[in-house]
Amino acid sequence: MSQTTSPSRRTFLASTAVAAAAVGGVPLLSACSSEGGGNRNEGTTTKKDAAKILPTYVASKVVEPDIPGENGSRPGFTGKAEPYDALPASVPEKMGRGGEIAIMSPLWGTPPKKDCAYYRAVDEAIGVKVDWQTQDGNTYGEKLGAVLASSGIPDMVVIPSWEMQGKIPSAIDSRFADLGPYLSGDEVKKYPNLAAIPTAAWQMSIFGGKLKGLPIPAGAVDIIIPYYRQDVFEDKGWEVPTSPQEFTDLAKEITAPKSKVWACEDMKWTAFNVFGVLPDKPYCWQWQGEKLVHRIETDNYLEALEWTRKLYAAGVVHPDARTGQGDAGTRFTAGQSMITNDGNAKWYGWTFEQSEQNPDFRVQGMDIFGHDGGDPQLYFANPAGIWAFINRKASEETVQECLAIANFAAAPYGTKENRLVRYGVEGTHHTLKDGVPTKTGQGVTEVQDTYFFTASAEAVAAFPDHPQVVRDWCGWQQRMGAFMKKPLLYGMQVREPNRWANLSDQFEDLENDVVRGRKKVSDVQKAVEDWRRAGGDDLRDWYRKLIEDAGESAA
Template structure:
């Protein structure tokens, strides 16, 4: 559900880059005898993804669109029916699992009735180890280096030597999930095709994704403040958007338009029609950093900062969720860029009637800009190699069980537990009690059913659904999603720092706009050109 939150795309990619920065040597050492090759891009492009077979356990109030917008629900269905006649792990004693979490760590099973019921529903003791999201890449590196692998593990992306790591240590799930084979696991087959692209390695499926919405970060706006100030909440061109920023900015009242440099550059790239990270329209990958429209967007942000439209602490707050969200909810900024799940976070904090998501206009007017698509998934989950066919199949079925959608008893139990103990009904929605909140084992970071909008108030869900439907109609995908670059796995964080630092230097006047040309040259020579070549080979 949209109200359940985790890291945004930016946070997740940064976590993966942490592995790239520090894990290469141990991973290479542990996988040096693998027969897998570094460059598997050509075979990956031919991998057979699961046949998509949508499942609707309960009819939504607002339908999903063929372009990928999520269905919407105004209430949570009461008395759902079980989807599984027997527990997925029936016959097994225990299963070891490790994954990153972005929620509070619950009490251990001995003092946790929720966890005990989760074990009963699964049919075995779930020996779960939780690691905080920011620490997980390092934890995973340690597991790989020491060979101390659990049965199921979250897999950070990108990971150096990813094809070799997958081939040597984790099970090939292609026999269970490629093509029509996935129909044996209907709730995994219910995951949209776009979410499976990142699960491919060595020309087959090696992981199960955690599906997420297709659009990248929305541009959120305090519509209440915009209306109070008599400004235009729906600008139809860049000039109207810039005027909106000027109209809402008033330093004497500690109110500014924005605070996130990188976020604004991205939304301006959309308005200008720049590529979404990469462009391969000619069959060769070229980076958005080398596109003149990106340089133009950066110059526009520099001018915004000069005009005083950015929060005075923007240099330190850029991409830092805590201050950016606090500025927005307190009204010190009127717009912010954040993950789509933040819509519910903001709505619950300050009221849904005060928050909306804007649709970026084309720079010169004439309609909506193409919103950038994300990865369609937040993370990957893998199964240890060498467990035997029977156990491996049971573990795939456990992941299938964890993907049972809204309208099934399994969904209700894993999200909310037992009525009267873990949750009570409030406004048509199961609401966790203090005990339920404390004991909840948030397994959505292993895998989950496809994301939905709501359940929630009709007006709110309808507004969210309208935004998602509108932006997904013309979504601009990143063509590199689902393609592996060995250079990106090793140098991703280094390359990201080059462009991140330069954007801040230019935006805040520490370097002229012309400095960007030198930055692009440095980025290309440091590894950007190799990344482009590796991605291009996958389309040859």
């Protein structure tokens, strides 16, 4: 899934959470390693132990992409969509046995009626009736904590990574089933679409030393994109910058306050990539010689903040970005700012939105350059960030019904199952005109992201109405993927000791104050010293031991 984002770690970086929820239970993760013992409240699973748990990977051959994945990029589909009857099936026979399953999931939209035609059609195709207990995605964490603390937990519960704070991790261990007996090794071959989920996503689904989550895989190169108005750049003859200095020089040339045009929005997230800043926790550590160093202790981090601060000081950033007013994307599409950074969903979203009112509108991703104008140092994105879990008290029959739903929902793009889940019934929920599925009014109302949250296929790029977006996006990912590497502990679920879990929380607000000129870079350096004294050095020692015991990454 491609999610729209706003400038906060909650949305840009799913590994950072927003709230603690009060639920009971046994702690989440296994010890730092099975060999080393330790506190079961904290740590991760070793590669040796994970190898015994992971499902066997069997790539799907049902549909081949037009643009193969390269350097970790998403596979791309540029062709027109086929009618439903012409599509291949990835689930030739119903796997459901006629049971009824209750599923709790977030929903960003208006819930459809429980007996709507869309739900009936998908349930009939799977062979399982689903009782959807959807909750407002914006306040999902509040409801999640209450439900997991109760005795009335649904058969399946969807939990995004950004809600896994407080005692939610403990509930994952105590409240949900071990799926290893059903999916580990060759057992997964009973569910071909689940077998085709990339191994890295399954690796992220190991909680407390057991395979517990059904993942929604993310693209390895799904990082924040610096977008620019390609149509305006070409009209004005502006050259795309290839270094921080060129960016600053161009920004000054573009900015014309009297014409209500500014060069860019807040570019902090792009600055982090330009200056090679490490990702957020737990992938925020690197070796400098024999010393383990946190992202906030690096020169790269300070240099990224300083460069962004200078953009603000030069007056090239839209003034509403300084005050946090309005929407950066709206200003970008309206031509008030020429460069912004956002999640990958916006590439298609803005293009689709502007296609009728501004047919000349074109957006492009700026290739990320290094701090010296050379090659950048980038880091792969998390392999997964949302999971569905099955109630620990579920019977074997109920678990199998849940897996039947997940296997159907994880059908790859270009199959009957994927079309039904994404668009509903042809002729009722969508029509197919010139190879483009378009939702009807009933489809807009009823076809929401629900089944999708139980599991998903490998992330792809597929927009039959705008194939150039697919080509541009895949090309950008292929180029950027060539400069990516895995951070320490990549692909591992790590739970820090609770006493240090919020140690770095103050830095995001501090970063925003610094780049806007309200505080100084020296204030960050002082905060880092305070962080070390408050537990940062002890946390460093804990991570060093974790890496020694569990290994440097899951791959």
